Amino acid sequence: GEDVEQSLFLSVREGDSSVINCTYTDSSSTYLYWYKQEPGAGLQLLTYIFSNMDMKQDQRLTVLLNKKDKHLSLRIADTQTGDSAIYFCAESANTGGFKTIFGAGTRLFVKA
Amino acid sequence: SQTIHQWPATLVQPVGSPLSLECTVEGTSNPNLYWYRQAAGRGLQLLFYSVGIGQISSEVPQNLSASRPQDRQFILSSKKLLLSDSGFYLCAWNQQGDQPQHFGDGTRLSIL
Numbered sequence A: 001g002e003d004v005e006q007s008l009f010l011s012v013r014e015g016d017s018s019v020i021n022c023t024y025t026d027s028s029s030t031y032l033y034w035y036k037q038e039p040g041a042g043l044q045l046l047t048y049i050f051s052n053m054d055m056k057q058d059q060r061l062t063v064l065l066n067k068k069d070k071h072l073s074l075r076i077a078d079t080q081t082g083d084s085a086i087y088f089c090a091e092s093a094n095t096g097g098f099k100t101i102f103g104a105g106t107r108l109f110v111k112a
Numbered sequence B: 001s002q003t004i005h006q007w008p009a010t011l012v013q014p015v016g017s018p019l020s021l022e023c024t025v026e027g028t029s030n031p032n033l034y035w036y037r038q039a040a041g042r043g044l045q046l047l048f049y050s051v052g053i054g055q056i057s058s059e060v061p062q063n064l065s066a067s068r069p070q071d072r073q074f075i076l077s078s079k080k081l082l083l084s085d086s087g088f089y090l091c092a093w094n095q096q097g098d099q100p101q102h103f104g105d106g107t108r109l110s111i112l
Helices: none
Strands: A004-006 A009-013 A018-024 A029-037 A043-050 A055-058 A061-066 A071-076 A085-093 A100-102 A106-111 B003-007 B010-013 B019-026 B032-038 B044-052 B055-058 B065-070 B073-078 B087-094 B107-111
Touching: A004 A085, A009 A018, A018 A029, A018 A085, A018 A106, A029 A061, A029 A071, A043 A055, A043 A061, A043 A071, A071 A085, B003 B087, B010 B019, B019 B032, B019 B087, B019 B107, B032 B073, B044 B065, B044 B073, B055 B065, B073 B087
Parallel strands: A009 A106, B010 B107
Antiparallel strands: A004 A018, A018 A071, A029 A043, A029 A085, A055 A061, A061 A071, A085 A100, A085 A106, B003 B019, B019 B073, B032 B044, B032 B087, B044 B055, B065 B073, B087 B107
């Protein structure tokens, strides 16, 4: 079945770039998403990319998609302490179903 | 603009008691609605989804049930809570199955 995998932890220093990686298995994915979850809160949609795109940039966020390797990454430039959170990768497919498959989340620690 | 509300934000219940969590969406019609559970330090588990009034799909066998009595209202229930029902419950919506889901702020449920 479909699966989304991501590393569980990432630690960076304030001001450095963070790169969070994700791999997925469903080659029919239409959209791939990155969500951010702060402690005790719901998931906030950060950005998403269509499967026919290679890259999307939105201010400090850059999403790279390698469809051949089924690899998605989120780069956060100039990482701040406020970026500390759990980041979820997710995929959905326009196959008539209604499921979005989420990874287990990567916990980003930003050290001052 | 569309908004999603969940309540209560936190709930402490004894084992064997009933449960009712409510989720409402404003600013849209005929949304797809979802209930997820997030165990501590884990990813999201899809519990139920609904594509219309009275239409509920269950993803995992469990002690919980869901209902959609109105277009923009989604309720998660249990007749008798178990210790294993503890967790963080998230409601989400989207307009079409493959589009980004938008999440409520969640309900933290503790069973004693």
